[in-house]
Amino acid sequence: MTQVESRRRRQPLWTRGRIALQLLPLLLLVGITVLDLETGEWFRIVSWIVLVPGTAAAVCGAWTTAGYAVLSLLAYAAVDRVWPSEHRAGLPDFLLVALGGALATLASIARVRRERQMLHMRDIADTTRRTVLRRLPPDFGGLEHAGVYLAADVDARVGGDYYDIQPGPHGTRVLVGDVQGKGLGAVETAAALLGTFRESAYHEADLAVVAERLETRMTRHRMHRIALGADDGDRFSTAVLLGFPDDAPETVELINFGHEPPLAVGPDGVRELPAGDGLPLGLGDLTGSRPPLHRVRFGREETLLMVTDGVTEARNEAGEFYPLVPEVARAVAADPRRAEPHRLVRRVRDGVLAHTRGHLEDDTTAFAVRRAPEQPEQGRLRS
Known part of the structure; x- marks a missing residue:
């Protein structure tokens, strides 16, 4: 195994081949924002922004997920203020988005640790194989x-x-x-x-x-x-x-x-x-x-x-x-x-x-x- 291959194997899975997927939460955030602004007061979906950090937790690293969580809160506050006070989602949904972002960040941390552990175990397995099967x-x-x-x-x-x-x-x-x-x-x-x-x-x-x-x-x-x-x-x-x-x-x-x-x-x-x-x-x-x-x-x-x-x-x-x-x-x-x-x-x-x-x-x-x-x-x- 070359040094380049060894370094790649030691990288978490979310850093390899997932750049496009990391943009998915951003697209979801933009879509929810536009849909909430373009529909009437009878179809307020701004609270769906809680899905953004949840999606990020599945495909992004911990810091990126935390960034999406903060961005979701800011987007929620900005979009909700556009509407008259009688049609705003208000503080309860804001707390929902904040809690969802925090839980998503914790879930991302746990996932990344698990992936690193899996890569470590694979490295141990490869080393064991190379030790038994001599060159x-x-x-x-x-x-x-x-x-x-x-x-x-x-x-x-x-x-x-x-x-x-x-x-x-x-x-x-x-x-x-x-x-x-x-x-x-x-x-x-x-x-x-x-x-x-x-x-x-x-x-x-x-x-x-x-x-x-x-x-x-x-x-x-x-x-x-x-x-x-x-x-x-x-x-x-x-x-x-x-x-x-x-x-x-x-x-x-x-x-x-x-x-x-x-x-x-x-x-x-x-x-x-x-x-x-x-x-x-x-x-x-x-x-x-x-x-x-x-x-x-x-x-x-x-x-x-x-x-x-x-x-x-x-x-x-x-x-x-x-x-x-x-x-x-x-x-x-x-x-x-x-x-x-x-x-x-x-x-x-x-x-x-x-x-x-x-x-x-x-x-x-x-x-x-x-x-x-x-x-x-x-x-x-x-x-």
Whole structure:
């Protein structure tokens, strides 16, 4: 996030994009004044000026609302004096306008404080996400990669979507997952799994051992949370674990913990890799078995696309799910360059937002990787 974007996020909502709306109370004031003067004594509406500060409280800042409240009082006094004494609204309505202005100013102060608090919470959520999802260098581990994350607009609550790349002596490993639930508990679980992944993916030669360590970590973390009194008894995480062996450039290893199947996107179209034939992380004890390890053909010209259920379960107004595979296939057929990781995740992001008209019910993540054409030394960082 740039400094300019950061400053904009910290500004109250009423300072961004509401200049035109701030003129609405003024137009209302002018309209009421003119109508009161142009109609006869049988239709005195000058007391309606109390609506002006009330309207300002909904779209303006506290000082602007207070200004409209004072202006309304002055306008009321000026207009009412134009009429003969027997037709004036008088002191009772003047007090009504004064009280309405005071209450409107207080309401505006409360609203602005609430909006600032919401922006602060969103900043905390963004910071938390950036802490868990570390920045990845370009062509990290010999992989081109791109990811997008869209938070569901639910009181700025963060979710448990996560992804990472870890190069090591035994090849490059990739992990994409989605922790059940929302809030800091889900983020904490994602952080625990990512920490275990980064260590075991570097040291362990067998991808199945990495998967076993993730299952163990999930169980230990859940038991720790329960001991602390947290309601995490049923928390689990779907995930897909990938391995790109150095000695098999045309192969990808895959273990799927109940996650959406990855899509191999390339010149020949879109094909699904093995689906989630195992239980999610944290539920392995129910069967005592672990998901199998698959070795799948993976061409250098192909890109692996992994999404969370925020993509596949995105619904439009008619209740229809987002057609991920047909949409991606159609886009790549029209322009093969859209199979590039950055273009691919942007296409998924734009497609989901268009399908839902921006109303996301769940956090939405898309992550795409493919082998880099060249593997410079800095791309094989052993971090």
